Amino acid sequence: MTLYRYDYVIVGGGMTAAAAVQGIREVDASGSIGLISAEPHPPYNRPPLSKALWKGEPESSIWRGTEAAGAKLHLDRRANGLDVATRQVKDDRGDTYAYRQLLLATGGAPRRLSFADDPIIYYRTYEDYRRLRALAAKPLRFVVVGGGFIGSEIAAALRMAGRDVEMLVPEAGLAARVFPAELSRHLVDFYGSKGVTVRTGEGVTTLVQRGAKVAITTSTGREVTTDVVVAGLGILPGVDLAQQNGLRVENGIVVDQMLRTSDANVFAAGDVANFPNAALGVRTRVEHEDAANTPLPFFYSDLFELGYEAVGDLDARHETVVDWKEPFREGVIYYLKDGRVRGVLLWNTWGQVDQARALIAEPGPFRAGDLKGRLPRG
Secondary structure (H helix, E strand, C coil), X not given: CCEEECCEEEECCCHHHHHHHHHHHHHCCCCCEEEECCXXXXXXXXXXXXXXXXXXXXXXXXXXXXHHHCEEEECCCCEEEEECCCXXXXXXXXXXXXXXXXXXXXXXXXXXXXXXXXXXXXXCCHHHHHHHHHHHCCCCEEEEECCCHHHHHHHHHHHHCCCEEEEEECCCCCCCCCCCHHHHHHHHHHHHHCCCEEEECCCEEEEEEECCEEEEEXXXXXXXXXXXXXXXXXXXXXXXXXXXXXXXXXXXXXCCCCCECCCCCEEECHHHEEEEECCCCEEECCCCHHHHCCCCCEEEEEECCEEEEEEECCCCCCEEEEEEEECCCEXXXXXXXXXXXXXXXXXXXXXXXXXXXXHHHCCCCCCHHHHCCCCCCC
16 A cells, blocks of 8 residues: 655546646646546547547547656546545555645546346447447447437447447437437438438337347337447436535536635536536536536537537527528527527537637527527538
8 A cells, every 4th residue: 555645636537637637737837746547548538439530530649648747647546535634535456645636537437227237338438439349340230329429429430330220219319408309300310311220219128138149128118139239328427535525516516616626625627527607607517528628518529421519508498599501401509598598509510619609608688580690600
């Protein structure tokens, strides 16, 4: 058992942790930094795992080079104890890390379906990518559970790799919680035109491994047999260390505008942080790449030849104003609530993220008619 002493300890090995190391170095060139990560790999860019790597980008392109900034990486170990009174973190190997300031960049664990001997690949990590990419090189059949952000990307990636793909989507369309219903339903037809079988209104009731195959019973009573099951069901924020110490937790770890928790020496950032968003006027927690870098939610995706950038709070329950240049191919969708623009979807429309952010920052009030043509549609 070893006691390490650092000025800064970061728990987590993802993009937020990597961004934090760079941020520390911008203001403190010599302070000691210790990073504890459950993954066996140094920090890497996560979005290429479901995007660029499937399109031929080399795996070498994902690494963040965090160790070059002078951080000591403690990999393949889990932080399982925190004592804010003594300012110490413990890991599952019995080592202890004393800190002056602590950042909890613990991200989250994939939501899982509750089946014994679960054979599902819950897609999130580099190891998940390597496993799935190896399977995709074989003439196997794949079922993707979930029609949200990750499920849609993985289904497209597998189909572009030439595999047979079926999607089980409990909602009425793809990304139904984010996109307007008309666009969500259109994507079902679009995926069908690409050879993906999309079963909307169907979840998973039972799942059993039968030799090399997996037998699924869906919520409609239909039986599906497949070789590989992949799920993209979102994450559960990693709040265990915070809860152990009575730090405020509510849909993530609650922080102020400086990302401080209820303990002045402990900070939280990234997927796990519930922070006050000045532009939206609410507290929010964001499970996308840009949560590591900026306070206003931003994410992007590639779905076959379609692509989009999304800024702010995209909630299908908001009023939506659709401004197509070409229906379902190119345009802008605005999300309105209480007279303010809460989010903007730039559908196959590029180079307008900053303008979208500026629009969201405006107090309004806006009406639907005010927004047609507000941003160029392409």
